Amino acid sequence: MKPTVKRLIFFAALIVIWELGSRFELWHETILPSPFSVYNSLLAGFSDMTLVYDLVASFRRLLIGLAAAILIGTSVGILLARSKTADDTLGTLVLALQSVPSIVWLPLAMMWFGLGEGSIIFVVILGGTFVMILNVRTGIKNVDPLFIKAARTMGSNGMDLFIKVIIPASVPYFVTGARLAWAFAWRALMAGELLSSGPGLGYTLRYASDFGNMSLVIGVMIIIGVVGAIVDLMIFQRIEKNVLKRWGLET
Amino acid sequence: MFIEAKNINKVYFDKNNKPITVLDNINLSIPKGQFISILGPSGCGKSTFLSMIAGLTNSTSGEIIVNGKKVVKPGKDRGMVFQQAALFPWMNVTENVIFPLRKEISKSEGLKRAQHFLKMVQLSNYPTHYPHELSGGMQQRVSIARSLAMDPAVLLMDEPFGALDEQTRSRLHRQLEEIWIDTRKTIVFVTHSISESIKLSDRIIVMGTRPGTILTDITVDIPRPREQHRQQIGALEEQIMALLKTEIDKVIEEEQSYEADS
Numbered sequence: 001m002k003p004t005v006k007r008l009i010f011f012a013a014l015i016v017i018w019e020l021g022s023r024f025e026l027w028h029e030t031i032l033p034s035p036f037s038v039y040n041s042l043l044a045g046f047s048d049m050t051l052v053y054d055l056v057a058s059f060r061r062l063l064i065g066l067a068a069a070i071l072i073g074t075s076v077g078i079l080l081a082r083s084k085t086a087d088d089t090l091g092t093l094v095l096a097l098q099s100v101p102s103i104v105w106l107p108l109a110m111m112w113f114g115l116g117e118g119s120i121i122f123v124v125i126l127g128g129t130f131v132m133i134l135n136v137r138t139g140i141k142n143v144d145p146l147f148i149k150a151a152r153t154m155g156s157n158g159m160d161l162f163i164k165v166i167i168p169a170s171v172p173y174f175v176t177g178a179r180l181a182w183a184f185a186w187r188a189l190m191a192g193e194l195l196s197s198g199p200g201l202g203y204t205l206r207y208a209s210d211f212g213n214m215s216l217v218i219g220v221m222i223i224i225g226v227v228g229a230i231v232d233l234m235i236f237q238r239i240e241k242n243v244l245k246r247w248g249l250e251t
Numbered sequence: 252m253f254i255e256a257k258n259i260n261k262v263y264f265d266k267n268n269k270p271i272t273v274l275d276n277i278n279l280s281i282p283k284g285q286f287i288s289i290l291g292p293s294g295c296g297k298s299t300f301l302s303m304i305a306g307l308t309n310s311t312s313g314e315i316i317v318n319g320k321k322v323v324k325p326g327k328d329r330g331m332v333f334q335q336a337a338l339f340p341w342m343n344v345t346e347n348v349i350f351p352l353r354k355e356i357s358k359s360e361g362l363k364r365a366q367h368f369l370k371m372v373q374l375s376n377y378p379t380h381y382p383h384e385l386s387g388g389m390q391q392r393v394s395i396a397r398s399l400a401m402d403p404a405v406l407l408m409d410e411p412f413g414a415l416d417e418q419t420r421s422r423l424h425r426q427l428e429e430i431w432i433d434t435r436k437t438i439v440f441v442t443h444s445i446s447e448s449i450k451l452s453d454r455i456i457v458m459g460t461r462p463g464t465i466l467t468d469i470t471v472d473i474p475r476p477r478e479q480h481r482q483q484i485g486a487l488e489e490q491i492m493a494l495l496k497t498e499i500d501k502v503i504e505e506e507q508s509y510e511a512d513s
Contacts, residue, residue, distance in 0.1 A: 150337035152325040153305055154351035154401060164350075168341045247340045248383040 033215035042219040050204065051223070057199040058189060061117065065124025066185045070178055072125070073132025077177075080133065081140035091137070098130035102184070103191040110196075120192040120200075127188025128181035135180065139173025140166060175243050179236035186228055252280035253437055254304065254405065259313035261299055261463075272462035273299055274310070279456065279465065286431055286438045288448035288455045290491070292499050296463030297441045301409050304439060305331045318404050327351060330398030332408045336390035338382040344369065344393050345378040351401040368396040371430055388419035392426070399430070405437040412447070424450055428475065445491050449484050450477055457491060459498045461505060466494060 015035050021027060022034030029037070045051035080087045080094070102123050109119035143166050151157075151165045193202025201220055208216035244250045259277040262270050273296040281287055289297045302308040304315055306325040315322040317329060325331075338347045348365040356364065369375045372392035382390055391411060398406055412420045428451060431438055442448050448455045455469045469491070473483045 146333060146335055146337045147339065149307055150331070150333065151350075152307065153327075153329065153331040154397070155325070155327040156351075157325075165339065168339070171341065246381060246383060 030212070030214060033218060037215040038218045038222070041213065041215040042222070045204075045216065045219065050199075051201075051220075053199050054201045054204050054220075055223070055227075058193065058201045061121050061124060061193075061200070062185060062189050065121045065189065066128055066182055068121075068125045069128030069181050069185055070132055073129045073177065073181060074136050074174070076129075077133045077136025078140060080137040087137070094130055094133050097126075098134065101191075102127035102188040103195075106192060106195055115197055120189065120196055123192040124185045124189045128185035131184055132177045132181040135173045135177025136170070139170030139177070142173070143169040172240075172243050172247050172249055175236075175240050179232070179240060182231065182236060183228070186224075186231075190224055253283035253285075253318060254279075254281040254439070255316040256280075256300075256304075257313050257315070259300065259303065259315065260311045261296065261303075261308075262311045275462035275464050277313070277463070277465060281437060281439065283437055284435045285454060286440065286452045288440045288442055288452035289458060290442055290445065290448045290455050290495075291458030291463070292460050292495060292502055293443060294463075294502060295458040295460040295498070297443075297458050298409050300463070301331075301407050301439060301441045304405075305329050305407050307331075327401045328404045330401060330403035330406045332391070332394050332398050332406065332411045334410045334413045336382070336387070336394040338390055338393055338397070340382050343379050343381050344374065344385075347382070347393060348397045348400050350397065364400055365396075368400045369393070371399065371433070372396045372426060386419075388415050388423060391415065391423065395427070395430070399434065399436075403436070405439060408438065408440045410442055411440075413442070413444075420447075425476075427451065432475075445488050445495070446484070449473070449487050449491075455491070457494055460502055466498070 018032075019035050022029065022032070022036075042051070076090070076094070080091045105126055106119060106123055109122040113119045113122055147165055147169050148161065151161050156164060189200075190202045190205075193200040194206050195202075197203060198207065201224055205217055205220040208214075208220065241250070256277055256279040259274055260272070261274040262272050265271055277300060289300065291297045299308055303310050304317065304322060306322045306329065320328075322329075338344075339350065342350065345362065345365045348368060349361040352361055352364065366375060366378065369378060372395055374389060374392055374396065377385065377389070377393075382393070385393065395411070412423050415423065424447070427438075430436075438452075440448070440452060449471060453471055455471060457466045457469065458464065459466045469487070471487065473480045473487070477484060
């Protein structure tokens with residue numbers, strides 16, 4: 001059986017069990033709304049465009065934040081890989097900061113950038129940057145010494161060696177870094193939106209929760225999960241697989 | 252002499268700061284156009300020596316002169332083929348072959364040159380393939396084409412066929428012999444295979460280990476193609492084998508005493 005078919009059957013079964021549970025009142029509608037009410041609130045949200053605006057607003061922040069994270073992450077990662085001093089000092093700071101969930105920066109961010117876009121994007125950037133830095137750094141440091149030796153015997157050195165050999169050789173790590181940066185940034189975005197003002201998926205989720213609209217809460221959670229899975233599967237895993245294959249790293 | 256190694260020593264310090272002599276006073280002269288093999292058990296420093304000619308490793312003392320110039324760093328006058336093909340996986344076959352030339356010649360000139368050398372290694376049908384689509388033997392042939400394309404004065408080969416299966420290896424032996432006859436490049440070929448060195452080279456330098464020294468310098472005057480002279484090959488093989496036996500025993504003894512120590 002194809003994985004897609006298996007997946008479809010699995011999710012259908014899950015929804016059926018959920019619906020049956022609601023029908024037989026194993027739990028109350030206010031605690032866990034039925035798939036039908038979730039579907040209806042999603043339908044309402046999409047037909048009056050509120051959810052569409054939310055998606056657009058969320059994606060806008062994500063794209064700005066992720067682009068900045070990848071840009072900063074790549075530059076700092078290269079710096080750490082090239083300079084021992086930077087690695088010993090800044091590298092340790094990066095390692096420490098990486099273990100701080102980016103959402104805890106929000107109070108500070110609100111002081112610096114106010115309640116709006118600025119602080120959310122700041123949190124998104126922080127969410128993606130550190131993992132990108134660490135992957136780029138590892139990638140450049142782990143370039144097969146044989147590539148470097150071979151390139152040197154072919155007259156390449158210095159900047160030429162770095163740009164033509166070391167950077168391309170570490171592309172697989174860049175891709176993995178970008179994929180993880182996206183995952184972290186997406187989580188940071190949702191957390192940030194929950195705690196600030198709208199529009200945005202996170203904001204709508206909190207808004208629905210404040211009004212006791214549990215079916216919309218679940219609806220938004222489903223959107224968050226689906227978007228996350230689609231972007232990961234359709235974009236990042238696909239690129240990663242191609243790159244690993246081309247670079248001969250696929251086992 | 253075309254390549255001249257004078258009093259080469261290489262000493263490094265292990266983790267207990269104990270000096271270890273890898274190469275001990277190596278002197279070697281190689282005339283232009285010679286196919287020379289450096290043969291020895293693992294750990295005799297033969298690859299280190301080759302790497303010094305390439306300019307990738309520094310000697311502790313002594314100097315190497317190639318074509319009148321002292322070796323201080325790697326350069327395109329010395330092409331190197333490693334045991335692994337070391338092709339860049341993000342470039343296709345042609346791009347790999349052009350890599351050392353890309354700054355000197357035009358795109359079309361490069362394509363022509365790549366095609367010429369790919370033909371020489373019988374891979375002219377694979378110009379746009381990527382390394383991961385080729386077998387190990389094909390990758391190694393691309394790597395040889397890449398070295399030849401920059402027209403080096405000398406081709407340094409570090410156990411280039413060591414990772415290949417027997418059939419592929421003997422096919423590549425024939426190809427390499429033909430390429431050498433065509434181009435008359437000076438080839439310095441490092442190997443631990445006695446039969447490989449006899450099959451290919453004009454001259455065999457047999458190295459002993461701990462420390463790495465030159466044991467003998469053998470001239471191979473078996474006419475080519477050599478497959479037809481099995482007897483002469485066999486005799487020479489035995490001669491070298493006897494010579495190396497004491498060396499290999501030395502390695503085993505040392506390993507055993509090391510095990511006993513730890």
